[in-house]
Amino acid sequence: MPELAEVAYACTMWEKGLNRPIQSVYTHKISRVFRDEDRTCYQQLKGKTLRSAQTHGKQMLFSFSGNLWLGLHLGMTGWLYHEKSGYSPNKHDALLLTQTNQCLVFRDPRQFGRLRLEQGKSVPTWWSERPVSMLSKEFNFEILSNALKRHTKRPLKALLLDQRYFPGMGNWMADEVLWRAKIHPGCLSLILSNQQQKVLFKQILFVANGAIKSVGVHGGDPPANWLFHQRWKDGGICPKSDTPLVRSQIGGRTTCWSPTLQVLRK
DNA sequence: ATACCTGTTTCCCG
DNA sequence: CCGGGAAACAGGTA
Structure with a gap:
């Protein structure tokens, strides 16, 4: 599940x-989430x-006394849990931090997630150098426009x-954005009109903020009229046009769109 | 049994 | 050196 809002939740x-x-502290003996770093x-x-x-995007940072910084990425199947004391590790629990009367757990079956622990007076470089958040006021049209100019193909x-x-x-957010902007996911930035770029930017803000307000705060799902609810398997219906949706690989990922609303032009 | 999968990194190509 | 695409990573689920 973990995209922007799920990570926040x-x-x-x-x-x-x-x-x-x-x-x-418990660490899994062989989980790949530690990569090749020493887990002791x-x-x-x-x-x-x-x-x-x-959290920032899909990245998480936890700070501890003693100038310790724990970086955490949930990958594809990672999740954080809050358990009662006395909890014993599940097969896929990578890290367990036991506190009085409770236990913090990072579980990741597919192990595409990542953990890193660093010591230092200030935040790790990988965190301080993170790109501007989509939720920030500094996230402006220029960021999208520059990305489009740089990756025309x-x-x-x-x-x-x-x-x-x-x-x-993430995958569902990108589909949601393009669907709302009425732009075909296979479209190359090259051919986007200025008007389409503006719409795309607006929908990025809408989806990022909307996801945080629903999923990010309460867990659960985005509002009922979002593409989200129709995109997971074949047979979905476009909530706007009431016509069948299409699913196929685009950019190497499963992608869902409405052929009625999102037309590929050359 | 077989195909599919909400993410990232690495490798290869032009 | 670059931009872009495919494969690899690994296990649960349908």
Whole structure:
């Protein structure tokens, strides 16, 4: 599930552990989420206090006393859980932080997620150098416009998934944006009119903010009239035109669109 | 059994 | 060096 808003919601599971010390640390023996880094260093978290929890796009950063920084990416199937004390690790639990009366868990069956632990006086470089958030006032039309100019031959679907420009944009969000903008996902930026670019920008803001307001705050789903509810399997119906949707691979990803609303021009 | 999958990185090509 | 596409990663689910 984890795109922008799901990541924000997952983060709230660990916010329940703010300002409490870590009593013990469990790390999975072979999970790929640690990549090739030494996982014994996670024992440094023992006795430290969780001080802050933030998300930016699909990235998460947790800070602990002792100048420790935990970077976390949920990958494709990762999720954060808040469990009662006495919880014993599931087969796919990569990291378990035990606190008084509760336990913070990172579980990721497919192990495409990633964990990294660093010590330092200030935030890690990979965090301070992150691109402008789609939810920020600094996220402006120029960012989209520059991306379009730089990647004229990429299908828009693939461009929207580029985290350097649209941090947090995931597969369902990109489909939602293009559907609302009435632009075919296979369309190349080359042929977008200025008017279409403006509409695209507006819908990026709409979907990012709308997702945060629904999914990000409460968990669960976006509003009922979103493409989201129709895009997951064949046979979906376009909520705007009431005609059948199409699903196919574009930009290497499963993509759903409404051939009635989104017409590919050359 | 077989195909499919909400993400990223790496490798290869032009 | 670059932009773009495919494959690989790994296990659950339909």
